[in-house]
Each structure stands twice: as structure tokens, then as C-alpha cells.
Amino acid sequence: MKLSTKLLSATAICAAGSAGAVDLEVMHWWTSGGEAAAVTKFADAWTATGNTWVDGAIAGGGDTARPIMVSRIIGGDPPAAFQFNHGRQAEELIEAGLILDITDVAEAEGWADIVSPTSLMDSCTYDGRVFCVPVNIHSWQWMWLSNAAYETAGVPVPTNWAEFMETAPAIREAGIVPLAMGGQPWQQNGAFGVMALALAGEEAWRAVNVDKNSEIVMGPEYTAVFEAFGEARELSNGLSVQDWNQATAAVIEDTAxxxxxxxxxxxxxxxxxxxxxxxxxxxxxxxxxALLDTGGDAFFFPVIDDPEVQAAQKELAALLLSPEVQVAFNSAKGSLPVRPDVDLTTVNECTQKGLDLLAAGATVPAGTQLLSPDTTTQANDLITEFWSTPAMTPAEAQERYAAIIADAD
Structure with a gap:
């Protein structure tokens, strides 16, 4: 298959259907400095087609933005496009017939052949039809460390969790907060998920998240995770921030x-x-x-009864996966492209680590692909309660988490 030919023909079809300039309101929650720089790459590419990107950024992250987006859609005032994560977050909207079917674009572009891993397209597919375009691969499975902080403390930069815990007292003695953590539930639950995969191991993690095996939650592998998470919460004392990028800023500024x-x-x-x-x-x-969970972001397009808008929506869907846009956006975002046929020879060593893991197939599905929004919300609430309540023991949190997994859908 010649992808370039398919790309040109599909884009030409979409462009022909939207011959006039079209304004598309695009809703997303990318509002930090780095995120705003990345989403500008999408906006600039769309503007270059002669159309207009009407930015509908919502501050506060996905937990704040998703209800607003859903309210707009079910209230009859939908944006032309909106960002959700890969996975099950839009299931009810699709079932209600409120999301545009873009199977024709996916087939014309050959997405099934160029999007990798295949789980990303699976997450955009419902009853054999495609309803979204995945634009990146984001993985939670990272720890970021300030080299200067460890130099100040006179200890080597850790290479694993055990070394991180061993160096924490020296970091604290140097007046530096060992672990930066924001105040939003998704941040704490996300960090817990990273620790679960790293400390319990892939087999136990899959048993819990894929098979919904609550007995494994109560086993020794997850006992170690809850105990480690209980220890970690003490390491964040001394830093009080809410947003994730404020916590990242503390690492950049070497105060964490x-x-x-x-x-x-x-x-x-x-x-x-x-x-x-x-x-x-x-x-x-x-x-x-060393595994990546293949989460990330996708764009969905609400059904709008206007042929010109629908044609423009499909044109935008094709544009988001074009090679040049994939490189520009993901290079700015810090994420990995969903198509492996693009040139990323200039990426930094951390992104290269991610690319190497992706190429080796060292991946697992993201939680948003495995757990329903309701189950995820329950887990968020429990883990943030555990994080912020020193009196709650790891054993108590573990038992309550097992109950959530037992009822997970």
C-alpha cells in the first residue's frame, strides 16, 4: 500500500466537501505552558488549510473538562471536536448516536495499517465502526528527577525505586522535598498505578486491571504496593500545589x-x-x-447537522494524523506519535527510551482502556483519600481497593 497516495486522495475528498473556510470549535484541556505550545501545532496546521481553529481550552484537567464537554454535547450545543483519552470515556455518547462515524476517513487513510499499537485503534472502534482519531501515545510510567537536587544533596541520581527511597533522607536534609505531588485525585491515582505496575509486576497488574481479580489485590504483591504508597505520601510533605504542572515546576526549579x-x-x-x-x-x-502503558489522547467529533461542518470535521481528522503534524505536535507535547513511520531522529534521550520500548513491544494497555469512568472515579477518590489521610492504613486502603476491583465493569 502507498500511504502517501491514500493520504492525498482522502485529504482531497475531505477538502472538496468543505471548499469554503470553516470555523471549528475544538475543546481540550491542554492549558499548561507545554501543552499550550503543543496544541498550537494543531491549530497552526488547521489554519494553514484556510480554515479557522476556534480554541475551546478548559483549565483544570480532564476531570473538570469532560463534564463540561458532555454537557455541551447532550445539551445540543456541541463543539466541532473535543479531546478525550483513548478508551471508554465516550462510550455512552457513541451509544446515544451523538458522535460522528469517521470510518470512511480511517479506511481511506489506512489508519489500521499505520497506527501502532493496534490497541489505539481498538479504543476508537465501537461495533466495528471508527469514532475517533488517536493523536499521541502518552504513558504514565515515568519518574522525573532533578539532577541538581541530587547534586546538592550529595547523593547519586537514583536508577530505581529502592535507590530513590534510600536517598530520600539526604534529600530532605538538604531542604528539598523528595517527591512532588499535586492535589488532584487523578494525579495520585496515576502515581499509584505506576507503582503498582513497577512494584507488583506485570503479571499481578494484568490480573487486577485486565481480569478484575480482587484476590490478587489482597495478595502479597499489592500489599507491597500499598505499603510503598503509604511511605511515599510522607515524602511529599513540604510542597503544597494543586496542578500537575506546578509539581513539575518544583522539579524544574530543583525544590523537589x-x-x-x-x-x-x-x-x-x-x-x-x-x-x-x-x-x-x-x-x-x-x-x-520498563513498560509503557499506551494511553494518550484522541479527538472525537460530535454529530452536527451541517454537511459543510461534517466535511471539515473529517478533513481535520485526516490532518491530525498526517506525518508532519504528528512530528510537530508530539515533539512539543513530550508524547510519542501513533504512527511509527515518521522521522523523530532529533528527539531527546527520554523520548528515545520511550520509542525503544514501543518498538520492542514493551507495552500494556492504559487504565482508561480497561476500566470504566465510574470505576476510575471510585479509584481516584479512594487513592486520594488514602494519600491525604495519614490515619488510613495501607491495609484499610487495600481492602477498599479490592472491593472496587471486584465490582469493576
Whole structure:
């Protein structure tokens, strides 16, 4: 198959259907400095087609933005496009017939052949039809470390979780917070998920998240995770921030030694002029289990009863996966492209680590692909309660988490 030919023909079809300039409102929650720089790459590419990107950014992250987006859609005032994560977040909207079927674009573009891993297209497919376009691969499985913080403390930069814990007292003695953590539930639950995969191991993690095996939650592998998470919460004392990028800023400013956060943090490091390997280090899988969860972002397009708008929506869908746009956006975002046929020879060493893991097939599905939004919300609420309640024991949190998994859908 000649992808370039398919791309040109599909784009021509879409462009022909939207011959006039079209304004498309695009809703998303990319509002930090690095995120805003990345989404501008999409907006600039769309503007270059003669159309207009009407930016509908919502501050506060996905937990804040998703209800607003859903309300707009079911209320009859939908945007032309909106960002959700890969996975099950849009299932009910699709079932209600509120999301545009873009199977024709996916087939014309050959997405089934160029999007990797295949789980990303699976997440956009419902009853054999395609309803979204995946635009990146984001993985939670990273720890970011300030090289200067460890130099100040006189200890080596850790290469795994055990070394991180061993160096934490020296970091604290140097007046630096060992672990930066924001105040939003998704951040704490995300960090817990990283620790679960790294410390319990892939087999136990899959048993819990894929098979929904609550007995494994109560086993020794997850006991170790809950105990480690209980220890970690003490390491964040001394830093009170809410947003994830504020926690990342503490690592950039060397007032915190480390942060467990997805690879979108790299957008903040890049914006601050930080150099991977020189100013900061990165540990996939906390240095213990080098796997990436293949989460990320996708764009969905609400059904709008206007042929011109629908044609423009499909034109935008094709554009988002074009090679040039994939390189520009993901290079700025700190994420990995969903198509492996693009040139990323200039990426930094942390992104290269991610690309190497992706090429080796060292991946697992993301939680948003495995757990329903309701189950995820329950887990968020429990883990943030555990994080912020020193009186709650690891054993108590473990038992309640097992109950959530037992009822997971």
C-alpha cells in the first residue's frame, strides 16, 4: 500500500466537501505552558488549510473538562471536536448516536495499517465502526528527577525505586522535598498505578486491571504496593500545589527531587529549556519494570447537522494524523506519535527510551482502556483519600481497593 497516495486522495475528498473556510470549535484541556505550545501545532496546521481553529481550552484537567464537554454535547450545543483519552470515556455518547462515524476517513487513510499499537485503534472502534482519531501515545510510567537536587544533596541520581527511597533522607536534609505531588485525585491515582505496575509486576497488574481479580489485590504483591504508597505520601510533605504542572515546576526549579508523572511532563521541561540527561533524568517503570502503558489522547467529533461542518470535521481528522503534524505536535507535547513511520531522529534521550520500548513491544494497555469512568472515579477518590489521610492504613486502603476491583465493569 502507498500511504502517501491514500493520504492525498482522502485529504482531497475531505477538502472538496468543505471548499469554503470553516470555523471549528475544538475543546481540550491542554492549558499548561507545554501543552499550550503543543496544541498550537494543531491549530497552526488547521489554519494553514484556510480554515479557522476556534480554541475551546478548559483549565483544570480532564476531570473538570469532560463534564463540561458532555454537557455541551447532550445539551445540543456541541463543539466541532473535543479531546478525550483513548478508551471508554465516550462510550455512552457513541451509544446515544451523538458522535460522528469517521470510518470512511480511517479506511481511506489506512489508519489500521499505520497506527501502532493496534490497541489505539481498538479504543476508537465501537461495533466495528471508527469514532475517533488517536493523536499521541502518552504513558504514565515515568519518574522525573532533578539532577541538581541530587547534586546538592550529595547523593547519586537514583536508577530505581529502592535507590530513590534510600536517598530520600539526604534529600530532605538538604531542604528539598523528595517527591512532588499535586492535589488532584487523578494525579495520585496515576502515581499509584505506576507503582503498582513497577512494584507488583506485570503479571499481578494484568490480573487486577485486565481480569478484575480482587484476590490478587489482597495478595502479597499489592500489599507491597500499598505499603510503598503509604511511605511515599510522607515524602511529599513540604510542597503544597494543586496542578500537575506546578509539581513539575518544583522539579524544574530543583525544590523537589522527583515526580511520578506521565511523559507530558516533558513539555514543561522543554518549555523551561531543560535538557534531558543534563538537567533532569527519567526512569521508565520507576527503573524496575520498563513498560509503557499506551494511553494518550484522541479527538472525537460530535454529530452536527451541517454537511459543510461534517466535511471539515473529517478533513481535520485526516490532518491530525498526517506525518508532519504528528512530528510537530508530539515533539512539543513530550508524547510519542501513533504512527511509527515518521522521522523523530532529533528527539531527546527520554523520548528515545520511550520509542525503544514501543518498538520492542514493551507495552500494556492504559487504565482508561480497561476500566470504566465510574470505576476510575471510585479509584481516584479512594487513592486520594488514602494519600491525604495519614490515619488510613495501607491495609484499610487495600481492602477498599479490592472491593472496587471486584465490582469493576
Amino acid at each position: 527531587a522527583a515526580q511520578i508523572m506521565g511523559d507530558w511532563a516533558q513539555g514543561e521541561f522543554a518549555l523551561a529549556g531543560e535538557v534531558a540527561g543534563t538537567d533532569y533524568s527519567c526512569l521508565p517503570g520507576l527503573g524496575d519494570v
